[in-house]
Amino acid sequence: MNKRFCLTLAAMFLGVAxxxxxxxxxxxTGTSVNGSSQVDTGIDISYIFTIMPDLELGLGTGMxxxxxxxxxxxxxxxxxxxxxxxxxxxxxxxxxxxxxxPMFVRIRYSATHNLFLQADAGHRFRLxxxxxxxxxxxxxxxxxxxxxxxxxxxxxxxxxxGLQLQGGKHYEHTLFIDxxxxxxxxxxxxxKDVVRPIAFxxxxxxx
Numbered sequence: 001m002n003k004r005f006c007l008t009l010a011a012m013f014l015g016v017a018x019x020x021x022x023x024x025x026x027x028x029t030g031t032s033v034n035g036s037s038q039v040d041t042g043i044d045i046s047y048i049f050t051i052m053p054d055l056e057l058g059l060g061t062g063m064x065x066x067x068x069x070x071x072x073x074x075x076x077x078x079x080x081x082x083x084x085x086x087x088x089x090x091x092x093x094x095x096x097x098x099x100x101x102p103m104f105v106r107i108r109y110s111a112t113h114n115l116f117l118q119a120d121a122g123h124r125f126r127l128x129x130x131x132x133x134x135x136x137x138x139x140x141x142x143x144x145x146x147x148x149x150x151x152x153x154x155x156x157x158x159x160x161x162g163l164q165l166q167g168g169k170h171y172e173h174t175l176f177i178d179x180x181x182x183x184x185x186x187x188x189x190x191x192k193d194v195v196r197p198i199a200f201x202x203x204x205x206x207x
Contacts, residue, residue, distance in 0.1 A: 022048050023207040024058070030164070030200025032068075038095060040066040040164075040198045046106055058106035064124065066098045068168075068196060100124040102144065114152045118160060121145040142167040148202065156206040164198040 029041040046060030075089040104122025111117060123143050148162025 024048055024060075024204050025207055026062075026202050026204040028200050028202035030198045033163070033197050033199050035069065036194075036196045037066055037068040037198060040064065040068075040200065042102070044102065044104075046104075048106070048108075054110045056106075056108045056110075058108070060102075060104050060106055060120070060122075062102055063127075064100050064102060066100070067095050068098060070094050070096045096129045098129040099127040101127060104144075116150050116152070116158075116160075117148075118150055118162075119145065119147045124166070146198075146200070148200075150202075150204075158204045160202045160204070162200055162202065164200055166196040166198060168194055168196065 024046050026044045026046070027042075028044070029039070031037060031039055042062055042064035044060050044062030046058040048056050048058040050056050070093070073089065073091045075087060078086045078088075080086070102122055102124050104120045106118065106120045108116055108118040121144070144164055144166045146162045146164035148160040150158050150160030152158045
């Protein structure tokens with residue numbers, strides 16, 4: 001699914017939301033519990049289907065801004081003329097500025113009249129991520145799931161607390177330098193899976 005398709009789908013979804021019900025508008029903010037993100041804020045809108053009196057399902061999208069800590073690992077492998085090799089690995093921890101569009105499904109169970117349990121699950125599609133205005137690999141975003149517990153302040157307003165688990169990739173680069181053949185250089189790139197836990201608070205209003 002490419003970026004243009006995601007933007008078009010999100011725009012259509014938001015457009016329909018202005019004239020249809022039942023829709024919910026949510027605003028959330030949070031930060032990681034392991035130091036891997038300074039801030040994670042977002043706005044989302046979802047369409048809710050009532051399956052049973054106490055059970056609801058929904059579909060949603062929105063936009064998120066995050067400042068995650070990103071590991072860029074560079075390994076230099078040098079082959080000397082005498083046949084020996086030397087490895088030098090540096091791990092640079094850099095904060096990104098990241099804008100993504102989430103697409104998710106929602107399930108909500110009302111335990112009491114005011115108390116409910118909810119979970120969203122989906123995928124975050126990157127608009128852009130920059131480090132000092134330089135783009136980074138597309139693979140920094142991925143799936144997410146955010147179980148939460150909420151309380152209805154009124155029939156149309158609610159607040160919830162949750163922990164979002166965000167899956168993604170970190171970028172690893174290996175540089176090979178061969179001094180036996182006139183300082184020839186080659187490189188390889190790979191990614192590794194990471195999970196970022198985000199504790200958040202969300203305010204939701206039915207439209």
